[in-house]
Amino acid sequence: MIKEMKMNRRKLLIFMSLSLVTTGHLFAGSNEKGIDYYRAELYDAAKIFFLQQSNQSVLEQAENYYYLGLTYYQLNQGDSASYYYRKAIETAPEYPFGYIGEGKMQLKSKNVKVAEELFKKANNFAKKDPSIQTTIAEVYVDVGDYNNAKIALDKARKINNKYSGIYMVEGDILMKQEKIGDASSRYENAIHFNKSDKLAYLRIAQVYKDINSDLALQYLDKLLGIDPNYIPAYALIGDINRDKGMYNKALDAYEKFIAIQGVPMLQHERYAQLLFFTGQYEAASDYFKYVLSRDPDNLVIKRLEAWNSFRLEDYALGLEQMNRFLEIMPEERHIYQDYTTLGQLALKEKQPELAMKSFQKAIEIDPVRAASEKLYKEMAAAAFNLGLYPDAVKYYEKYFEEDSTPDAFDFFSFGDAAYASASYYVTSDNMTTEDETIFKNYVQKSDKAYAEVITRRPNVYYGYVGRANIHSLLDKYDNDKTGKLPGHAKPFFEQALPVLLETNGDGSKNSLIISAYNYLANYYVSVGDNTSVGEYMLKIIAIDPNNEQARKTLDILKIKY
Secondary structure, X not given: OHHHHHHHHHHHHHHHHHHHHOOOOOOOHHHHHHHHHHHOOOHHHHHHHHHHOOOOOHHHHHHHHHHHHHHHHHOOOHHHHHHHHHHHHHHOOOOHHHHHHHHHHHHHOOOHHHHHHHHHHHHHHOOOOHHHHXXXXXXHHHOOOHHXXXXXXXXXXXXXXXXXXXXXXXXXXXXXXXXXXXXXXXHHHHHHHOOOOHHHHHHHHHHHOOOOHHHHHHHHHHHHHHOOOOHHHHHHHHHHHHHOOOHHHHHHHHHHHHOOOOOOHHHHHHHHHHHHHOOOHHHHHHHHHHHHHHOOOOHHHHHHHHHHHHHOOOHHHHHHHHHHHHHHOOHHHOOHHHHHHHHHHHHHOOOHHHHHHHHHHHHXXXXXXXXXXXXXXXXXXXHHHOOOHXXXXXXXXXXXXXXXXXXXXXXXXXXXXXXXXXXXXXXXXXXXXXXXXXXXXXXXXXHHHHHHHHHHOOOOXXXXXXXXXXXXXXXXXXXXXXXXXXXXXXXXXXXXXXXXHHOXXXXXXXXXXXXXXXXXXXXXXXXXXXXXXXXXXXXXXXXXXXXXXXXXXXXXXXXXX
């Protein structure tokens, strides 16, 4: 009776083993996800999954141990792999794959005869199951023995030439030989014979990823139609959509993928990158910390972390991060945006010398991009705002050399920078001959820029007022030397006034008009034309009845108002 019970149990185990393997790796439900991870080469995720399984049947446990062995083997932990292969055999001695796993270790150790005996033993448990021979073929492929792999596949084909696993192994061999087209055909064959072979769809999508990404996505859609929770597909969907610039779709896919423990950090990194590039700066900041906590030397994330701090307006932190990043990143790997970001951060932290030096470095790295992004114009504006007017002039001139389409406001800004530079010399008490040359050079640059504004925008007052003001500096310069007002600015104020008056319906230009009248009145004072002086003072009173200077001048001239 006892002997009969043992025989029945053995038959039951063999029957269960056969029912498990003859379906073409339709594995026991409790292990299926982990096997999917393993077959898709997500070894850390597979290990975590298998180690977390409990309350399994005997065969499920044996299968779990076998795949743990495979996983540890791929993670280069041979001792652990051997341990779990033996555990698979101990748990279910009639489970054939445990022997194949043990044979794999023996083959790796050059114990060919021992390995062959183990493979033979495995086959004896399920002679009519093609998956035994295809699994043995995979072992031979792993050690580069394609001849024995072909022999095993031929045996599998004699059992069932429609078994999809045969074509999957052949496809993998061809991929290793870089015969991409032939490999793809084999994967197509696998799908033809088994419309539910998830790995075949994934492999074809991987083949087409860089060749025809739209076709790759079509295969992945079919795959998810079979199993919407097939996690390995989502990493590839994310990568493809990321490369296509479809960032939100990529984010959705990565989010599903990285929810699984043990998946590669690469997708975590890409997820963090896309949070930044889609403007989700707060979320990106948190995820950068997560990635760096697991990969503290990740320089790509360290770079983006500094860029992100600038976007979050945490300028002090961003400047610290950017400087530290540039110290540890080899200089040959510094990029244009590293230095534009450093420059912008330095400006915010009131470090103009570092800012200008950084912008200049960016231009050296990528002069074409710098020109397209008008970096010299940005430098000029920054220098002007910092009161570095001669630098602003220099950068505007560089900008004009590179850009054939500056607008009127660019010339106006350049004129203002040159005006401010010239003003410094006029206010100097001890102007040398060299200073006079520099001063007149800035006056000339400013006047030419304002004249360009008038040419481009003749109905706008900026250019006229600009020319009047810069010539006023010449008047001051001559007046300081001779005590006379030569009237350099007179014709320009006279040109500016009609434009100012025409556009002063709201009174917003009153102060500019009064300044022009004051200048002209002072000029006529210098030449003794009191009648004209009185006329301009009355014009001022008409705008500002309480103007103290105008009232006093009219009183002196005994002109009623």
